[in-house]
Amino acid sequence: MRTRLSLNTDSMRWMLLLALIVAIQLASPLAAAQQARLRAEEGPHFVGVPVHLQVIAEGFDETPQPRIEVADPLQGRLELTGVNPSVSTSIQIINGRMSQSKWVQFAFEYQYLAQTPGEQVIGPFRITQNGKQASTGKLRLVIGEIPVSSRQRLRLILPKSPLIVGQRVPVRLEWWVPADLRGTLFNPRLAVPLFERLDAFRFHDPEDPTADIVLTIDTASGPVELAATTHSELWNGEQNLVHTLTRRLTPLRTGEYELAPASLVVDEAIRWRRTLFGERIPTRARKRRVEDEPQTLIVQDLPQAGRPESFTGTVGPGYRLEVAADRSVVQVGDPIRLTLILRGDAAVETAVLPPLTADSGLSPQDFRIPNEKIAGVYTDGAKRFEVTVRALHEGVTAIPPLAFSWYDPERREYQTTRSQPVALSVRPAQVISAEDVVSAVPEEPRDRTLDPEREPTTNPEAGPKARQRPVFSLTGADLAITTDIDALLEPSGSLLTSVGVQAVAYGLGLLVILLALLARRRAQADPxxxxxxxxxxxxxxxxxxxxxxxxxxxxxxxxxxxxxxxxxxxxxxxxxxxxxxxxxxxxxxxxxxxxxxxxxxxxxxxxxxxxx
Structure with a gap:
């Protein structure tokens, strides 16, 4: 009986241990299946106010980043603003055995901007990675409509007349706030549909040293902060603070553009509390909406009639071209560096210099002109160009006036400005005589057969002072071989019997060889x-x-x-x-x-x- 009880106890221990191992494996992130969940920030949610969403994906590998897909909402705009991956590892030791686990999570950040009030459905989101996948459920948001403020107003001020492609015009956005509401408005958010039309317009934001406030504009690529100025003005018998944001707009293509109204959402504090230091902090606020009227913007193309040769697409009210040369006295063919400075309105930074021959400018018969385009540098409100030309003959007396043309949208016609002529004095080029020209001298062949009866030849172009090459000849030499031993052993003279003299003779021989090598090297040089x-x-x-x-x-x-x-x-x-x-x-x-x-x-x- 006791033995049976002992067996049951051992079996229970093994079963508990096995259950513990299974529980640990099920709790491990590696064993967990892929899952995704969707959550949104707490409401209430309103039209025109971005709602931040987050999709959490777990159970996927660390790389590559999973793909996420979702259908576009019917009544709003959904934009992915960022992805935040996080990886953590843990180590466990059980019964002397070590196990390591890794936990990977991806957080996809979204921003949803509702366009109409009511219930909005977002999702589901589908996440995939290397055959693994997970989906979230649908999210239902109740979008309310913000009450419109009757005391504030928003104005987008556009040019009244049609614009021309390439014309740069100022666009102002004004937010009028009653003076008694100063300090009660927080977190203003602007939505300007015109600023979203980057396919048809280009915007330039000049620096304004008088700017004293920053306004936030919600765009498809995220919020953008722009500087604005503030001044005081009377409206409806009430003093108002006018916050003005100015941008430069340039149309890129023609068309008639129906623009939805610009709008602004702001928090208005209605309850306060004071800190220990006496500072007021809002504890309760209500949202208010300010909206402009819809507008239409018309963009027309440049007229073809009357377009000058020196027109390169610049549109604006007026320009001036200045030309200077680095020298006024030159010879034919000498380089003349011209400096051209174009001044005008703010669009001068994008201006392109026309060909120097345009509208009776430089003549190809008088000047050698580079063919490549001339790049300019914009500094201190002007654009500077530099180009090098050369006078071709002595009859050139000046750099003629150079032309630059633009289209004036106010006058509805092309305008042309010309630079002042630059006087030149061109004299004949320095004539190089035949003595100054270096020509190649053909080298005589080294393996030429020597004729003992022929006199050494000289180079007729080398002049009377040229030396003749010595010719080695064996004519008259005694080449007989003697076998008289006494004659061979007889010393040739007492002078050669001296060892010192023999050393000198060897040294002279080496010197002769060295001089011969130098002479050979010089003879091999290019004449x-x-x-x-x-x-x-x-x-x-x-x-x-x-x-x-x-x-x-x-x-x-x-x-x-x-x-x-x-x-x-x-x-x-x-x-x-x-x-x-x-x-x-x-x-x-x-x-x-x-x-x-x-x-x-x-x-x-x-x-x-x-x-x-």
Whole structure:
């Protein structure tokens, strides 16, 4: 009997242990099935006030992030605002055995904005990941309508006349608040359907140093905070504080746009309490709604008739173009750097420079003009462009007026402004003679058969001072082999019997071999490079011996032509100074002073270094 009782007790212990293990496995997050739940913030909920929703998904893997799908609500807008994953691990030790578990949770944050009052149904949400899936239930929200405030008003002020594509106009949003409500209104939230039309309009928000308040606008991509100003104004016999938000609007395409009214929801405190420090804190508030009237905005295209060649799409009230050149005295082919500054209204930052040849600008017969587009930089309320041109002949006397055109929406016509001409003095380019041009000298073949009866030839282009190459010849040499031992053992002289003299002879032999190697290396050098280097040094010496500014600049130009490299910018500036001084009264015979000579020599040395 006792034995049977002992067996039953052992069986119960094993059953309890097995039940405990099963319970632990069922409680483990790894063993739990995928699940999802949906919850919303506490109400009441109102039209135009965002409702924050959260979908919690559990039982999924840490990666990849699960996909979530939901049908669009019928009477509102649902937007995903963020995903917050969280992972936690735990370690358990039971009967000496360690087990590790991981708990993964994804929180999907949503914002729902109701458009009409009544009961709204949201969901279900479906979450999937690598074959795993879970769904939430449906959520029913009761959306109430906020009472409209009769004392406050909201105004979206748009231009009365039709707009033109590309025209930049100010758009103002005004919120009028009675002065006695100051300090009782909290959490204002704006909804402006016009600001949602990013497919048809572009908005620019200039900085306003007088801004003293920030207004929050709810958009499809989330809330946006914009600065606004405040001033006082009388309305309906009552003093009001007017909060004004100003944006710059640019239409992108034509059309007639029916805009829903702008609206605002704000909390109005109706009960207060005071802290220990005497500060008033609202304990109860009621929501109030302020709404504008629906509006229509018409956008028209630019007219084709009368469009100037220098028009690049800029629309505005007025512009001015200024042109300056970095030099006024040049030679044919010298670079002339033009600086163009465009001034006008705020839209100047997006202005594009027209072709320099437009509307009788630069002539391709007079100037070499770059083909690429000229990029500008917007600074200090103006846009700056830089371009390099070159005069093609001596008949060029000025940079002609350059044109810039725009469309004036007030006058409903195209307008054109022109810059002032820039006087130029163009003289002939420096002519490089045949002596300054370096040509390749063909190298004589090294394996040429030597004719003992033929005199060594010379290079006819090398000049009278060129040396002839010595020709090795064995004519007249005694090549007989002697077998007389006494003659072979007989010393040739007492001088060669000296060991020191023999060492000197060996040293001279090594020196001759070294000189031969150097001569061979020099013979293998490119004759054209040697001639170019010699010509550069000759021009460098001419810079040293120059007595006038004209002689120094001419020698430097010959160095540039001989070197065959692009004209350095610092040398370009120096030559421009030389040309300006040379064209001044009495400049042709102006003596080269020491500072100018030092600069010329430094530039010549730099050219010599870059050429080698």
């Amino acid at each position: 054209a490079e040697l001639a170019r280097t010699k010509a550069l040094r000759t021009h460098r010496a001419a810079v040293t011996e120059a007595r006038s500014i004209t002689e120094a600049s001419a020698a430097l130009r010959r160095m540039v032509a001989t070197a065959g490299i692009p004209l350095p910018s610092d040398l370009d500036h120096f030559l421009a100074e030389c040309d300006a001084l040379a064209y001044a009264p009495g400049g042709a015979s102006r003596t080269l002073d020491e500072p100018m000579r030092a600069r010329a020599l430094l530039l010549a040395d730099q050219l010599l270094k870059e050429a080698n």
